[in-house]
Amino acid sequence: MTLHIPFNKPCVVGSELIYVGQAVAGGHASGDGPFTRRAQKLMEDRFSAGRILLTTSCTAALEMAALLCDLREGDEVIMPSYTFVSTANAAVLRGATPVFVDVRKDTLNIDERLIEAAITPRTRAIFPVHYAGVACEMDEIMAIAQRHDLLVVEDAAQGIFAKYKDHFLGTIGHLGCYSFHETKNISCGEGGALVVNDPRLEKRAEILREKGTNRSQFLRGEVDKYTWTDIGSSYVPSDMLAAFLLGQLENMEKITARRSEIYRGYARMLAPLVERGLIRTPSLPQHCATNCHMFYVLVADIEERTALIAHLRQAGILAVFHYVPLHSSPFARSFGVPQASLPETDDASSRLLRLPMYFDLTDRQVAEVADSVLEFYRNRGRL
Numbered sequence: 001m002t003l004h005i006p007f008n009k010p011c012v013v014g015s016e017l018i019y020v021g022q023a024v025a026g027g028h029a030s031g032d033g034p035f036t037r038r039a040q041k042l043m044e045d046r047f048s049a050g051r052i053l054l055t056t057s058c059t060a061a062l063e064m065a066a067l068l069c070d071l072r073e074g075d076e077v078i079m080p081s082y083t084f085v086s087t088a089n090a091a092v093l094r095g096a097t098p099v100f101v102d103v104r105k106d107t108l109n110i111d112e113r114l115i116e117a118a119i120t121p122r123t124r125a126i127f128p129v130h131y132a133g134v135a136c137e138m139d140e141i142m143a144i145a146q147r148h149d150l151l152v153v154e155d156a157a158q159g160i161f162a163k164y165k166d167h168f169l170g171t172i173g174h175l176g177c178y179s180f181h182e183t184k185n186i187s188c189g190e191g192g193a194l195v196v197n198d199p200r201l202e203k204r205a206e207i208l209r210e211k212g213t214n215r216s217q218f219l220r221g222e223v224d225k226y227t228w229t230d231i232g233s234s235y236v237p238s239d240m241l242a243a244f245l246l247g248q249l250e251n252m253e254k255i256t257a258r259r260s261e262i263y264r265g266y267a268r269m270l271a272p273l274v275e276r277g278l279i280r281t282p283s284l285p286q287h288c289a290t291n292c293h294m295f296y297v298l299v300a301d302i303e304e305r306t307a308l309i310a311h312l313r314q315a316g317i318l319a320v321f322h323y324v325p326l327h328s329s330p331f332a333r334s335f336g337v338p339q340a341s342l343p344e345t346d347d348a349s350s351r352l353l354r355l356p357m358y359f360d361l362t363d364r365q366v367a368e369v370a371d372s373v374l375e376f377y378r379n380r381g382r383l
Contacts, residue, residue, distance in 0.1 A: 005369060006077075006358075010128065010189070011358065018247070019246075020240050020243045023239050023240045023242075024260055031239060035240075036236075036242040037245040039054060039242045040260050047195075050195060050196050052193050054192070055193055055236070057179070058157040058178060059086040060175050061140065061194040062155065063086060065175045069175075075125075076096060077096050077126070078127070081345050082207070082329040087129060099337075100335055100340055102114055107134050109128065110141075129155040131292040135163065151175070154173040156170035158179070158293040158355065160252075164287070164288055174201065174366055177192065177195070183318070189241065191237050198235045212229065236257040255359055256292065264294045270297065273377060278300070295354070297373070307376075308376050311379075320354050324349060325345045326340055327340065
């Protein structure tokens, strides 16, 4: 069966391919070249952020963050279970244990009201995840962290260019992590960035990113040779990827505006189902500005979701469910992660369905997807 409306599709919106050609012609295709520096500075200036370092992925940024938190065996890190595995792996790779907290019913973000009860003498950090480009309640999370002397790492993989009050996501915690994976709003295929908001962590972040060496200081002329000074790994992306990324970053407003149009189109056309209580759609607190990373629906149960996925696929449309909660995974059980009751997490995981969302999705295609969802409920005599 041919799928004429995929779930996701990469796009070129500006000078991406021109910049890639310039990176190759300029003779610096490896990491930390001119396009890397331009992309980092653009984000630092636009987001009023601390130091931003491009990485090979958000996974790499999270692993660097775990190192900067100095996580060790026996430590605990509080995070939601409803997230991608990289959030937890960053802690586990350092020997720390994820402690999973349930999500809020409205935003599906970590429930800030439950965090303090999960803190123990072994807790070292909180990793809030900004789900779907909607901010966690960062004021309360930062206040909790301050009371208990904890570090906060924002997993803003889905949150670039979204805001909590007057602050861009990723710039509020001690550290922030972005993703530029193919499925994200701003993409270079594979890539990420670490935002260092705490100046005390900046020097070590450079060293970790450069395989544990002080090479960055050497390139700035601050030392006469560079050497191995710490642990680290190869977290630096190619300048060709940075070149493509720069073309996307220069068009953040354009990309976000189009995704907002798609988001509003889905919301408007599916409103009859919401009004009848047949589905739920994303909730946005008034003090948050979303980047429209995704548009999802919450249906009645897993059986209805499975049937709706099949119905859409029959119409040539690919819609997908999202995370299987980490607390229910085989590895979490074998690793000895404390098992908690997370009813909102389990409920969302079984009912959530993501609709196609990408820059080149046309208004006609948005209408086709919405009409197919409406048809599903009409065929069942519920609309």
